[in-house]
Amino acid sequence: DIQMTQSPSSLAASIGDTVTITCRASQGIAKSLAWYQQKPGQAPNLLVYTASILKSGVPSRFSGSGSGTEYTLTISNLQPEDFATYYCQQYFSSPPITFGPGTRVDVK
Amino acid sequence: QVQLVQSGAEVKKPGASVKVSCKASGYTFTNYEIVWVRQAAGQGLEWMGWMNANGGDADYAQKFRGRVTMTRSTSTNTAYMQLSSLTYEDTAVYFCARGSLDLRVKSPGTIDGWFDPWGQGTLVIVSS
Numbered sequence: 001d002i003q004m005t006q007s008p009s010s011l012a013a014s015i016g017d018t019v020t021i022t023c024r025a026s027q028g029i030a031k032s033l034a035w036y037q038q039k040p041g042q043a044p045n046l047l048v049y050t051a052s053i054l055k056s057g058v059p060s061r062f063s064g065s066g067s068g069t070e071y072t073l074t075i076s077n078l079q080p081e082d083f084a085t086y087y088c089q090q091y092f093s094s095p096p097i098t099f100g101p102g103t104r105v106d107v108k
Numbered sequence: 109q110v111q112l113v114q115s116g117a118e119v120k121k122p123g124a125s126v127k128v129s130c131k132a133s134g135y136t137f138t139n140y141e142i143v144w145v146r147q148a149a150g151q152g153l154e155w156m157g158w159m160n161a162n163g164g165d166a167d168y169a170q171k172f173r174g175r176v177t178m179t180r181s182t183s184t185n186t187a188y189m190q191l192s193s194l195t196y197e198d199t200a201v202y203f204c205a206r207g208s209l210d211l212r213v214k215s216p217g218t219i220d221g222w223f224d225p226w227g228q229g230t231l232v233i234v235s236s
Binding site: 032034036042043044045046049050055087089091092093094095096097098099100101102 | 167
């Protein structure tokens with residue numbers, strides 16, 4: 001199974017900040033990576049797929065990058081609605097599909 | 109718009125089974141896979157398996173094999189996930205989501221990718 005880790009596990013930021021979340025896979029996943037945002041009491045919402053392709057309708061302040069085993073999600077000019085938990089997910093190898101443990105973005 | 113609507117919350121006793129439904133609308137149901145993911149309170153996301161909504165064949169995470177069954181009704185565009193022999197550790201929110209690959213062009217062995225959209229989630233509580 002491919003193990004996914006995320007760092008940091010949580011962070012505190014202010015409106016307007018730039019935030020970077022890192023996701024690492026236990027082996028190369030050839031950009032087969034998605035990012036999701038989840039707010040309390042809601043289902044996850046897809047943000048990015050294939051490591052860097054923004055889902056239609058997602059604000060351009062979100063961006064994804066990376067290759068091999070290391071990937072990042074960057075949120076520029078953080079907005080109030082961006083405070084949430086973010087998960088990465090690999091789909092290079094299955095079963096199983098695996099998710100990272102999540103990164104919680106809180107208000108500083 | 110593409111939408112998945114799940115059934116309501118359930119309370120079950122240990123050892124019982126639960127069946128959660130996921131009704132799809134806004135797209136051709138049989139053109140995509142349906143995946144099931146669960147999330148215990150305060151925890152991360154756990155993939156349970158997926159089902160080809162056209163042929164009905166399914167693949168399950170090793171952890172759930174023997175206890176989970178994923179089925180569908182093409183007449184009502186509804187997917188189902190049944191989990192048996194429930195324990196307290198099965199208390200969680202269960203989500204369905206649509207796979208990303210159109211089954212009409214998906215090559216055999218290709219792994220479905222990202223999941224979008226997701227259902228609203230169904231809380232399953234296992235309590236005596």
